[in-house]
Amino acid sequence: MHGEASTSQVILGLSPLVVSLSIFVLTYAIIVTERINRSVVALLGAGLMVLSGVLHQTEAFHGIDLNTISLLTGMMVIVAITQKSGVFQYVAIKATKVVKADPWGLLVMLSLVTATFSALLDNVTTVLLIAPVTLLITDALCISPYPFLFSVILASNIGGTATLIGDPPNIMIGSAARLTFNDFLVNLAPVAVLVLLLTLIPIYLVWGRKLQATAENRALVMAFNERESITDARLLKQALAVIALVILGFVLAHHIGQEPGTIAMFGAALLLLLRVYDKQAEEQSHAIHHTFGEVEWVTIFFFVGLFVVVAGIEKAGALELLAHEIVAWTGGDFAITAYAILWVSAMLSAVVDNIPFVATMIPVIQSMSGVFTPEQINTLWWSLALGACLGGNGSLVGASANLVVAGLAERAGQPIRFLPFMLMAFPLMLSSIAVSHLYLWLRYL
Amino acid sequence: MTIEAIPLITPTFCLGPDSSQWEALEQLLENGLNHAPVCESESWLGLVTVHDLLGEVLPVSARMEHGLAHLGFVGDATAMLAAHLQEMKQRTVKDLVRRDVPTLRRDHGLMEAALLLYQQGISLPVLGSDGRLLGMLSARALLKYLAEKSGV
Numbered sequence: 001m002h003g004e005a006s007t008s009q010v011i012l013g014l015s016p017l018v019v020s021l022s023i024f025v026l027t028y029a030i031i032v033t034e035r036i037n038r039s040v041v042a043l044l045g046a047g048l049m050v051l052s053g054v055l056h057q058t059e060a061f062h063g064i065d066l067n068t069i070s071l072l073t074g075m076m077v078i079v080a081i082t083q084k085s086g087v088f089q090y091v092a093i094k095a096t097k098v099v100k101a102d103p104w105g106l107l108v109m110l111s112l113v114t115a116t117f118s119a120l121l122d123n124v125t126t127v128l129l130i131a132p133v134t135l136l137i138t139d140a141l142c143i144s145p146y147p148f149l150f151s152v153i154l155a156s157n158i159g160g161t162a163t164l165i166g167d168p169p170n171i172m173i174g175s176a177a178r179l180t181f182n183d184f185l186v187n188l189a190p191v192a193v194l195v196l197l198l199t200l201i202p203i204y205l206v207w208g209r210k211l212q213a214t215a216e217n218r219a220l221v222m223a224f225n226e227r228e229s230i231t232d233a234r235l236l237k238q239a240l241a242v243i244a245l246v247i248l249g250f251v252l253a254h255h256i257g258q259e260p261g262t263i264a265m266f267g268a269a270l271l272l273l274l275r276v277y278d279k280q281a282e283e284q285s286h287a288i289h290h291t292f293g294e295v296e297w298v299t300i301f302f303f304v305g306l307f308v309v310v311a312g313i314e315k316a317g318a319l320e321l322l323a324h325e326i327v328a329w330t331g332g333d334f335a336i337t338a339y340a341i342l343w344v345s346a347m348l349s350a351v352v353d354n355i356p357f358v359a360t361m362i363p364v365i366q367s368m369s370g371v372f373t374p375e376q377i378n379t380l381w382w383s384l385a386l387g388a389c390l391g392g393n394g395s396l397v398g399a400s401a402n403l404v405v406a407g408l409a410e411r412a413g414q415p416i417r418f419l420p421f422m423l424m425a426f427p428l429m430l431s432s433i434a435v436s437h438l439y440l441w442l443r444y445l
Numbered sequence: 446m447t448i449e450a451i452p453l454i455t456p457t458f459c460l461g462p463d464s465s466q467w468e469a470l471e472q473l474l475e476n477g478l479n480h481a482p483v484c485e486s487e488s489w490l491g492l493v494t495v496h497d498l499l500g501e502v503l504p505v506s507a508r509m510e511h512g513l514a515h516l517g518f519v520g521d522a523t524a525m526l527a528a529h530l531q532e533m534k535q536r537t538v539k540d541l542v543r544r545d546v547p548t549l550r551r552d553h554g555l556m557e558a559a560l561l562l563y564q565q566g567i568s569l570p571v572l573g574s575d576g577r578l579l580g581m582l583s584a585r586a587l588l589k590y591l592a593e594k595s596g597v
Contacts (some may be wrong), residue, residue: 086515093518132513135506140525220524228518410506 002254012051020316027309030249032352035416039298049312054246063311064304064319067261068168072122072303073295074264075165078243079125080294081271082186085236086229088117088129093226094135101218102141103211107167110134111151111338115196119166119189120247123401124296131408141217147207149409149416154199154393156401161389164250164260168303169358174260176362178358181250181260187382191439195390195432202428208273235275239337242271305360314363323367334376335445339437341365343385351392352422358388376377379444386436394429395422446555451590453571453580459484460493466501466541468495477509480567480581483542488576491544494567501541504530546573549582559587 010016027045027249049055055063095113110130117126130152138145160167164174164184174184200208206270230236246267250260266351276284313319330336341361348357365380372380391398396406396418406416457476460469460483469481473495483490500508504525507513519525546560549571562569568583 089513089515089518130509132506132511133507135512136504136519139504139506140522142528216524220522223519223520223522225520226522229515231517233514408509408511411509 006016011051016054016316017054017318019317020049020312023048023052024309024313024318027052027228028356031356032380037298038353039302039305042302042309045307046305046308046312049308055308055314055315060308060311063314064307065172065175067259068171069300069303070261071165071171071175072168073300074246074261074266074268075121076125076295077268077291078239078246078271080265080291081275082237082239082243082305083125083129086231086237087239089133089229090226091117092133092137093224093229094129097222097224097226099140101137101213101221103213104140104204105139106206107138107148107151107203107208107211110148111155111196111200114152114155115162115192116385118156118159118401119162119192120243121165123160123167124404125401126159127152127156127401128408131405135408135412135414137221139235140221143211143213143407145412145414146416147203147211149405149414150207150421150424151203153335153399153402153405154425155196155398157389157392157431157433158192160194161386162189162194165264167389168355170359170385171260172355172362173381173385176366178379179378179381180254182254184385188385191386191436192440195435197382198435199428199430199432202424206424233374238274239271241269242274245270303355306356310359310363312359318365319360319363323364326364327368327371332371334372334379335441337368337372338376338379338440338445339370341380342383342436342440343433344386345384346391346394346429349391350398350429352386354392354399358384362415379440382444383436384439384441390429390436393432394426398429446594448525448549448555448558448571448582448587449551451582451586453582453586454478454568455521455580456482456578458482459578460536460538461485462490462539463540464538466536466538467530469538469541470498470533473498482570482578482581483538484578489570489572491542491573492546493538493541493565494543496567497541497543498533499534501533502526504523504529523577544590546570550574551579555587555591558582559584562587 007260010019023045027041030036030041046060050057050060050441090108091113093161095109096106096115099109100158114126114130117130131149134148134152135145138148157167161170164170164179164181170184170188172180174181246263249263249267253260253263275291276287279287310319324336326340330340345354345357345361348354361384365377365384368380390403396416398403402421406421409416447455456474456532458481460472460481462483462485473479473481473493479495480494483493491557504516505512507516522534545563546567547569549558549561549569551573553571562582562584568581571579
C-alpha cells in the first residue's frame, strides 16, 4: 500500500479545481436527468475522480463515510427481516380499528403511523409497508385512496426529519457533525411533530371533512383480525427485541462511546444469528443470502460513489470556496446564513434528490467553523436538516418515497399526477419551512 | 411428429376486445372453459384466462408488486369480492387480454408444442395461415394422443 498520500498529479497538468468541478457537475447533471441509474453514474464519477488524479485511491476511500454506510446497511437488514413478521400490517390495522374505521380518523392514524415508522426506518421502506395496506383499507371502505396516499407521502418525509436515523440526510449530517440520536430528538423532533399536526389541518379542510364511508363497509374493516397478519410470532419477538436494543444503543451511544454505524450493524448481525442458529448450514446460507439480497445495494453504492465525488471537489478546495462565498454574501450574519441554508435547501430538495445536495453542503458548513462558533454551526446543521428533509415534500420528485408511492398508486389504478400533487404539496412544504424558520428564530437566534 | 392429428377444442365464440370482463366470465362459466379467446375482426388477439379474472376479483393491493403477501387477517370480506365482481361489468377485456401467448400452427412439432404447453401452463391457440383461430390445444389432448399413439 502507498504511504501518506502525496498531492496527486492531475491528468494533463490541468487544474484540480477545474477537473474535479467538471466531473462533479457532469455527475450531478446526469443524475438529475435520471437517464441512467444514479448509482452507476455516481460510481463512474467516483472512478473518474481517482483516475484523473484529483484523488488518490486512499483519499477516495477515506472520503467514504462508512459510519453512514454501515448505519444504512444495518438498518436495511433489520427491516428486511422484521417486515416478514407482518408487524407493520398489524400496526396499521390496529390503528384503523382504534378509530372505528372512520375515514378521517383513519387518515390521521395512518399519517401518525407512517411518521413514527419513518422516524425509525427509512422512508421508502416505510411507505412500501404502509401503502399496500392503505390501499386495501380504502378499497374495503369504497373511498378514494388519494387523500390517504398524499398524507402518507407527506408524513413519511416529516417523520423522517425527527431523528438521526429517519432520513439519509440526517444520517449523513449526524455522522459528519458528530451529532447524536438524542441531539436530533431534542432539536428536530418537536418541530417535526408540530409540522405534522399543522399539515393535517389543510388536508382536513380540502379532503378530510368530505370523507364518508358506509356503516357496512366500516363494519367489514372492523372485522379485520390484525392478529392474523402476524405470520411469524417468533420472528416478531426476536425482531422487536433487537430493534429495542438498537434504539437503546442509539440513545446511549454518546455515553458508551459508540457510534450508530456499529450499533446498527451489530444489531443486524444479532438478528441474523437469531434467525439462523437453529438451522442446517445450507439453510443458513440460503436464509442469509436471501436477507442480504433485500439490502438496497443500488442505494448503498450510490452513496459510496457520491462520497468520493464530493471528496474530490472538497480536496480541490471548491467547497471551501463556496463556503467563503456564502459567508461573504450573507455578510457573515449568522441568522441570515441559517435562514438562507434553510430555504435554499428546501427549494432545491423539492426538485432534486436531497442526498447529493446534503453531501455537498456538509463540507461547506464544516468550512464555516472559522467564522461561526460551534453552537452556531450546530444551528446551521439543523437548518440544513430541516430544509433538506421537509423540502422533499415540495413535489413528486422531491423524495424517493414520493415516487415509490406514486408508482404504487399508478399500479393500483389511482395515479398521482405531478402537477395536482405539487399544487397541494408545495404550499404545505412552504408553510412547514416557515414554521421551521420561526422555530430557528425562537430557539437559536 | 406434429400436432395436426390431435383434436382441438374449437371455440364456439370469440370475445371482442371491448366486451366487458363480466361477459368474458359468463362465457367461461357457461362453456366450462378456463380460457376464452379474444379476436378483433376475425383475427386472433389473445386469451383471457380464468386465472386473470380471479385476479380482478382480488384487491389490487394484494396483486401488485410489493403488495400484501397475506390476506388472512381480512376475515369474511365477501362483500369486497362481490363489489369487485360488479366492477368487472365496467372493465373491458382489452385490459386483461394476454397478447403474448405463444401460438401454434397446425403442423407444429409435437415436442416443441408439448414444451410450450408445459411452460405456459394453459391451453394454447392453434392459428391458421390467415391468423384465424382454428382451436385450442390442451395438454390433456396431447397426452391422450401420445398415450394412444405409443400404445403404452
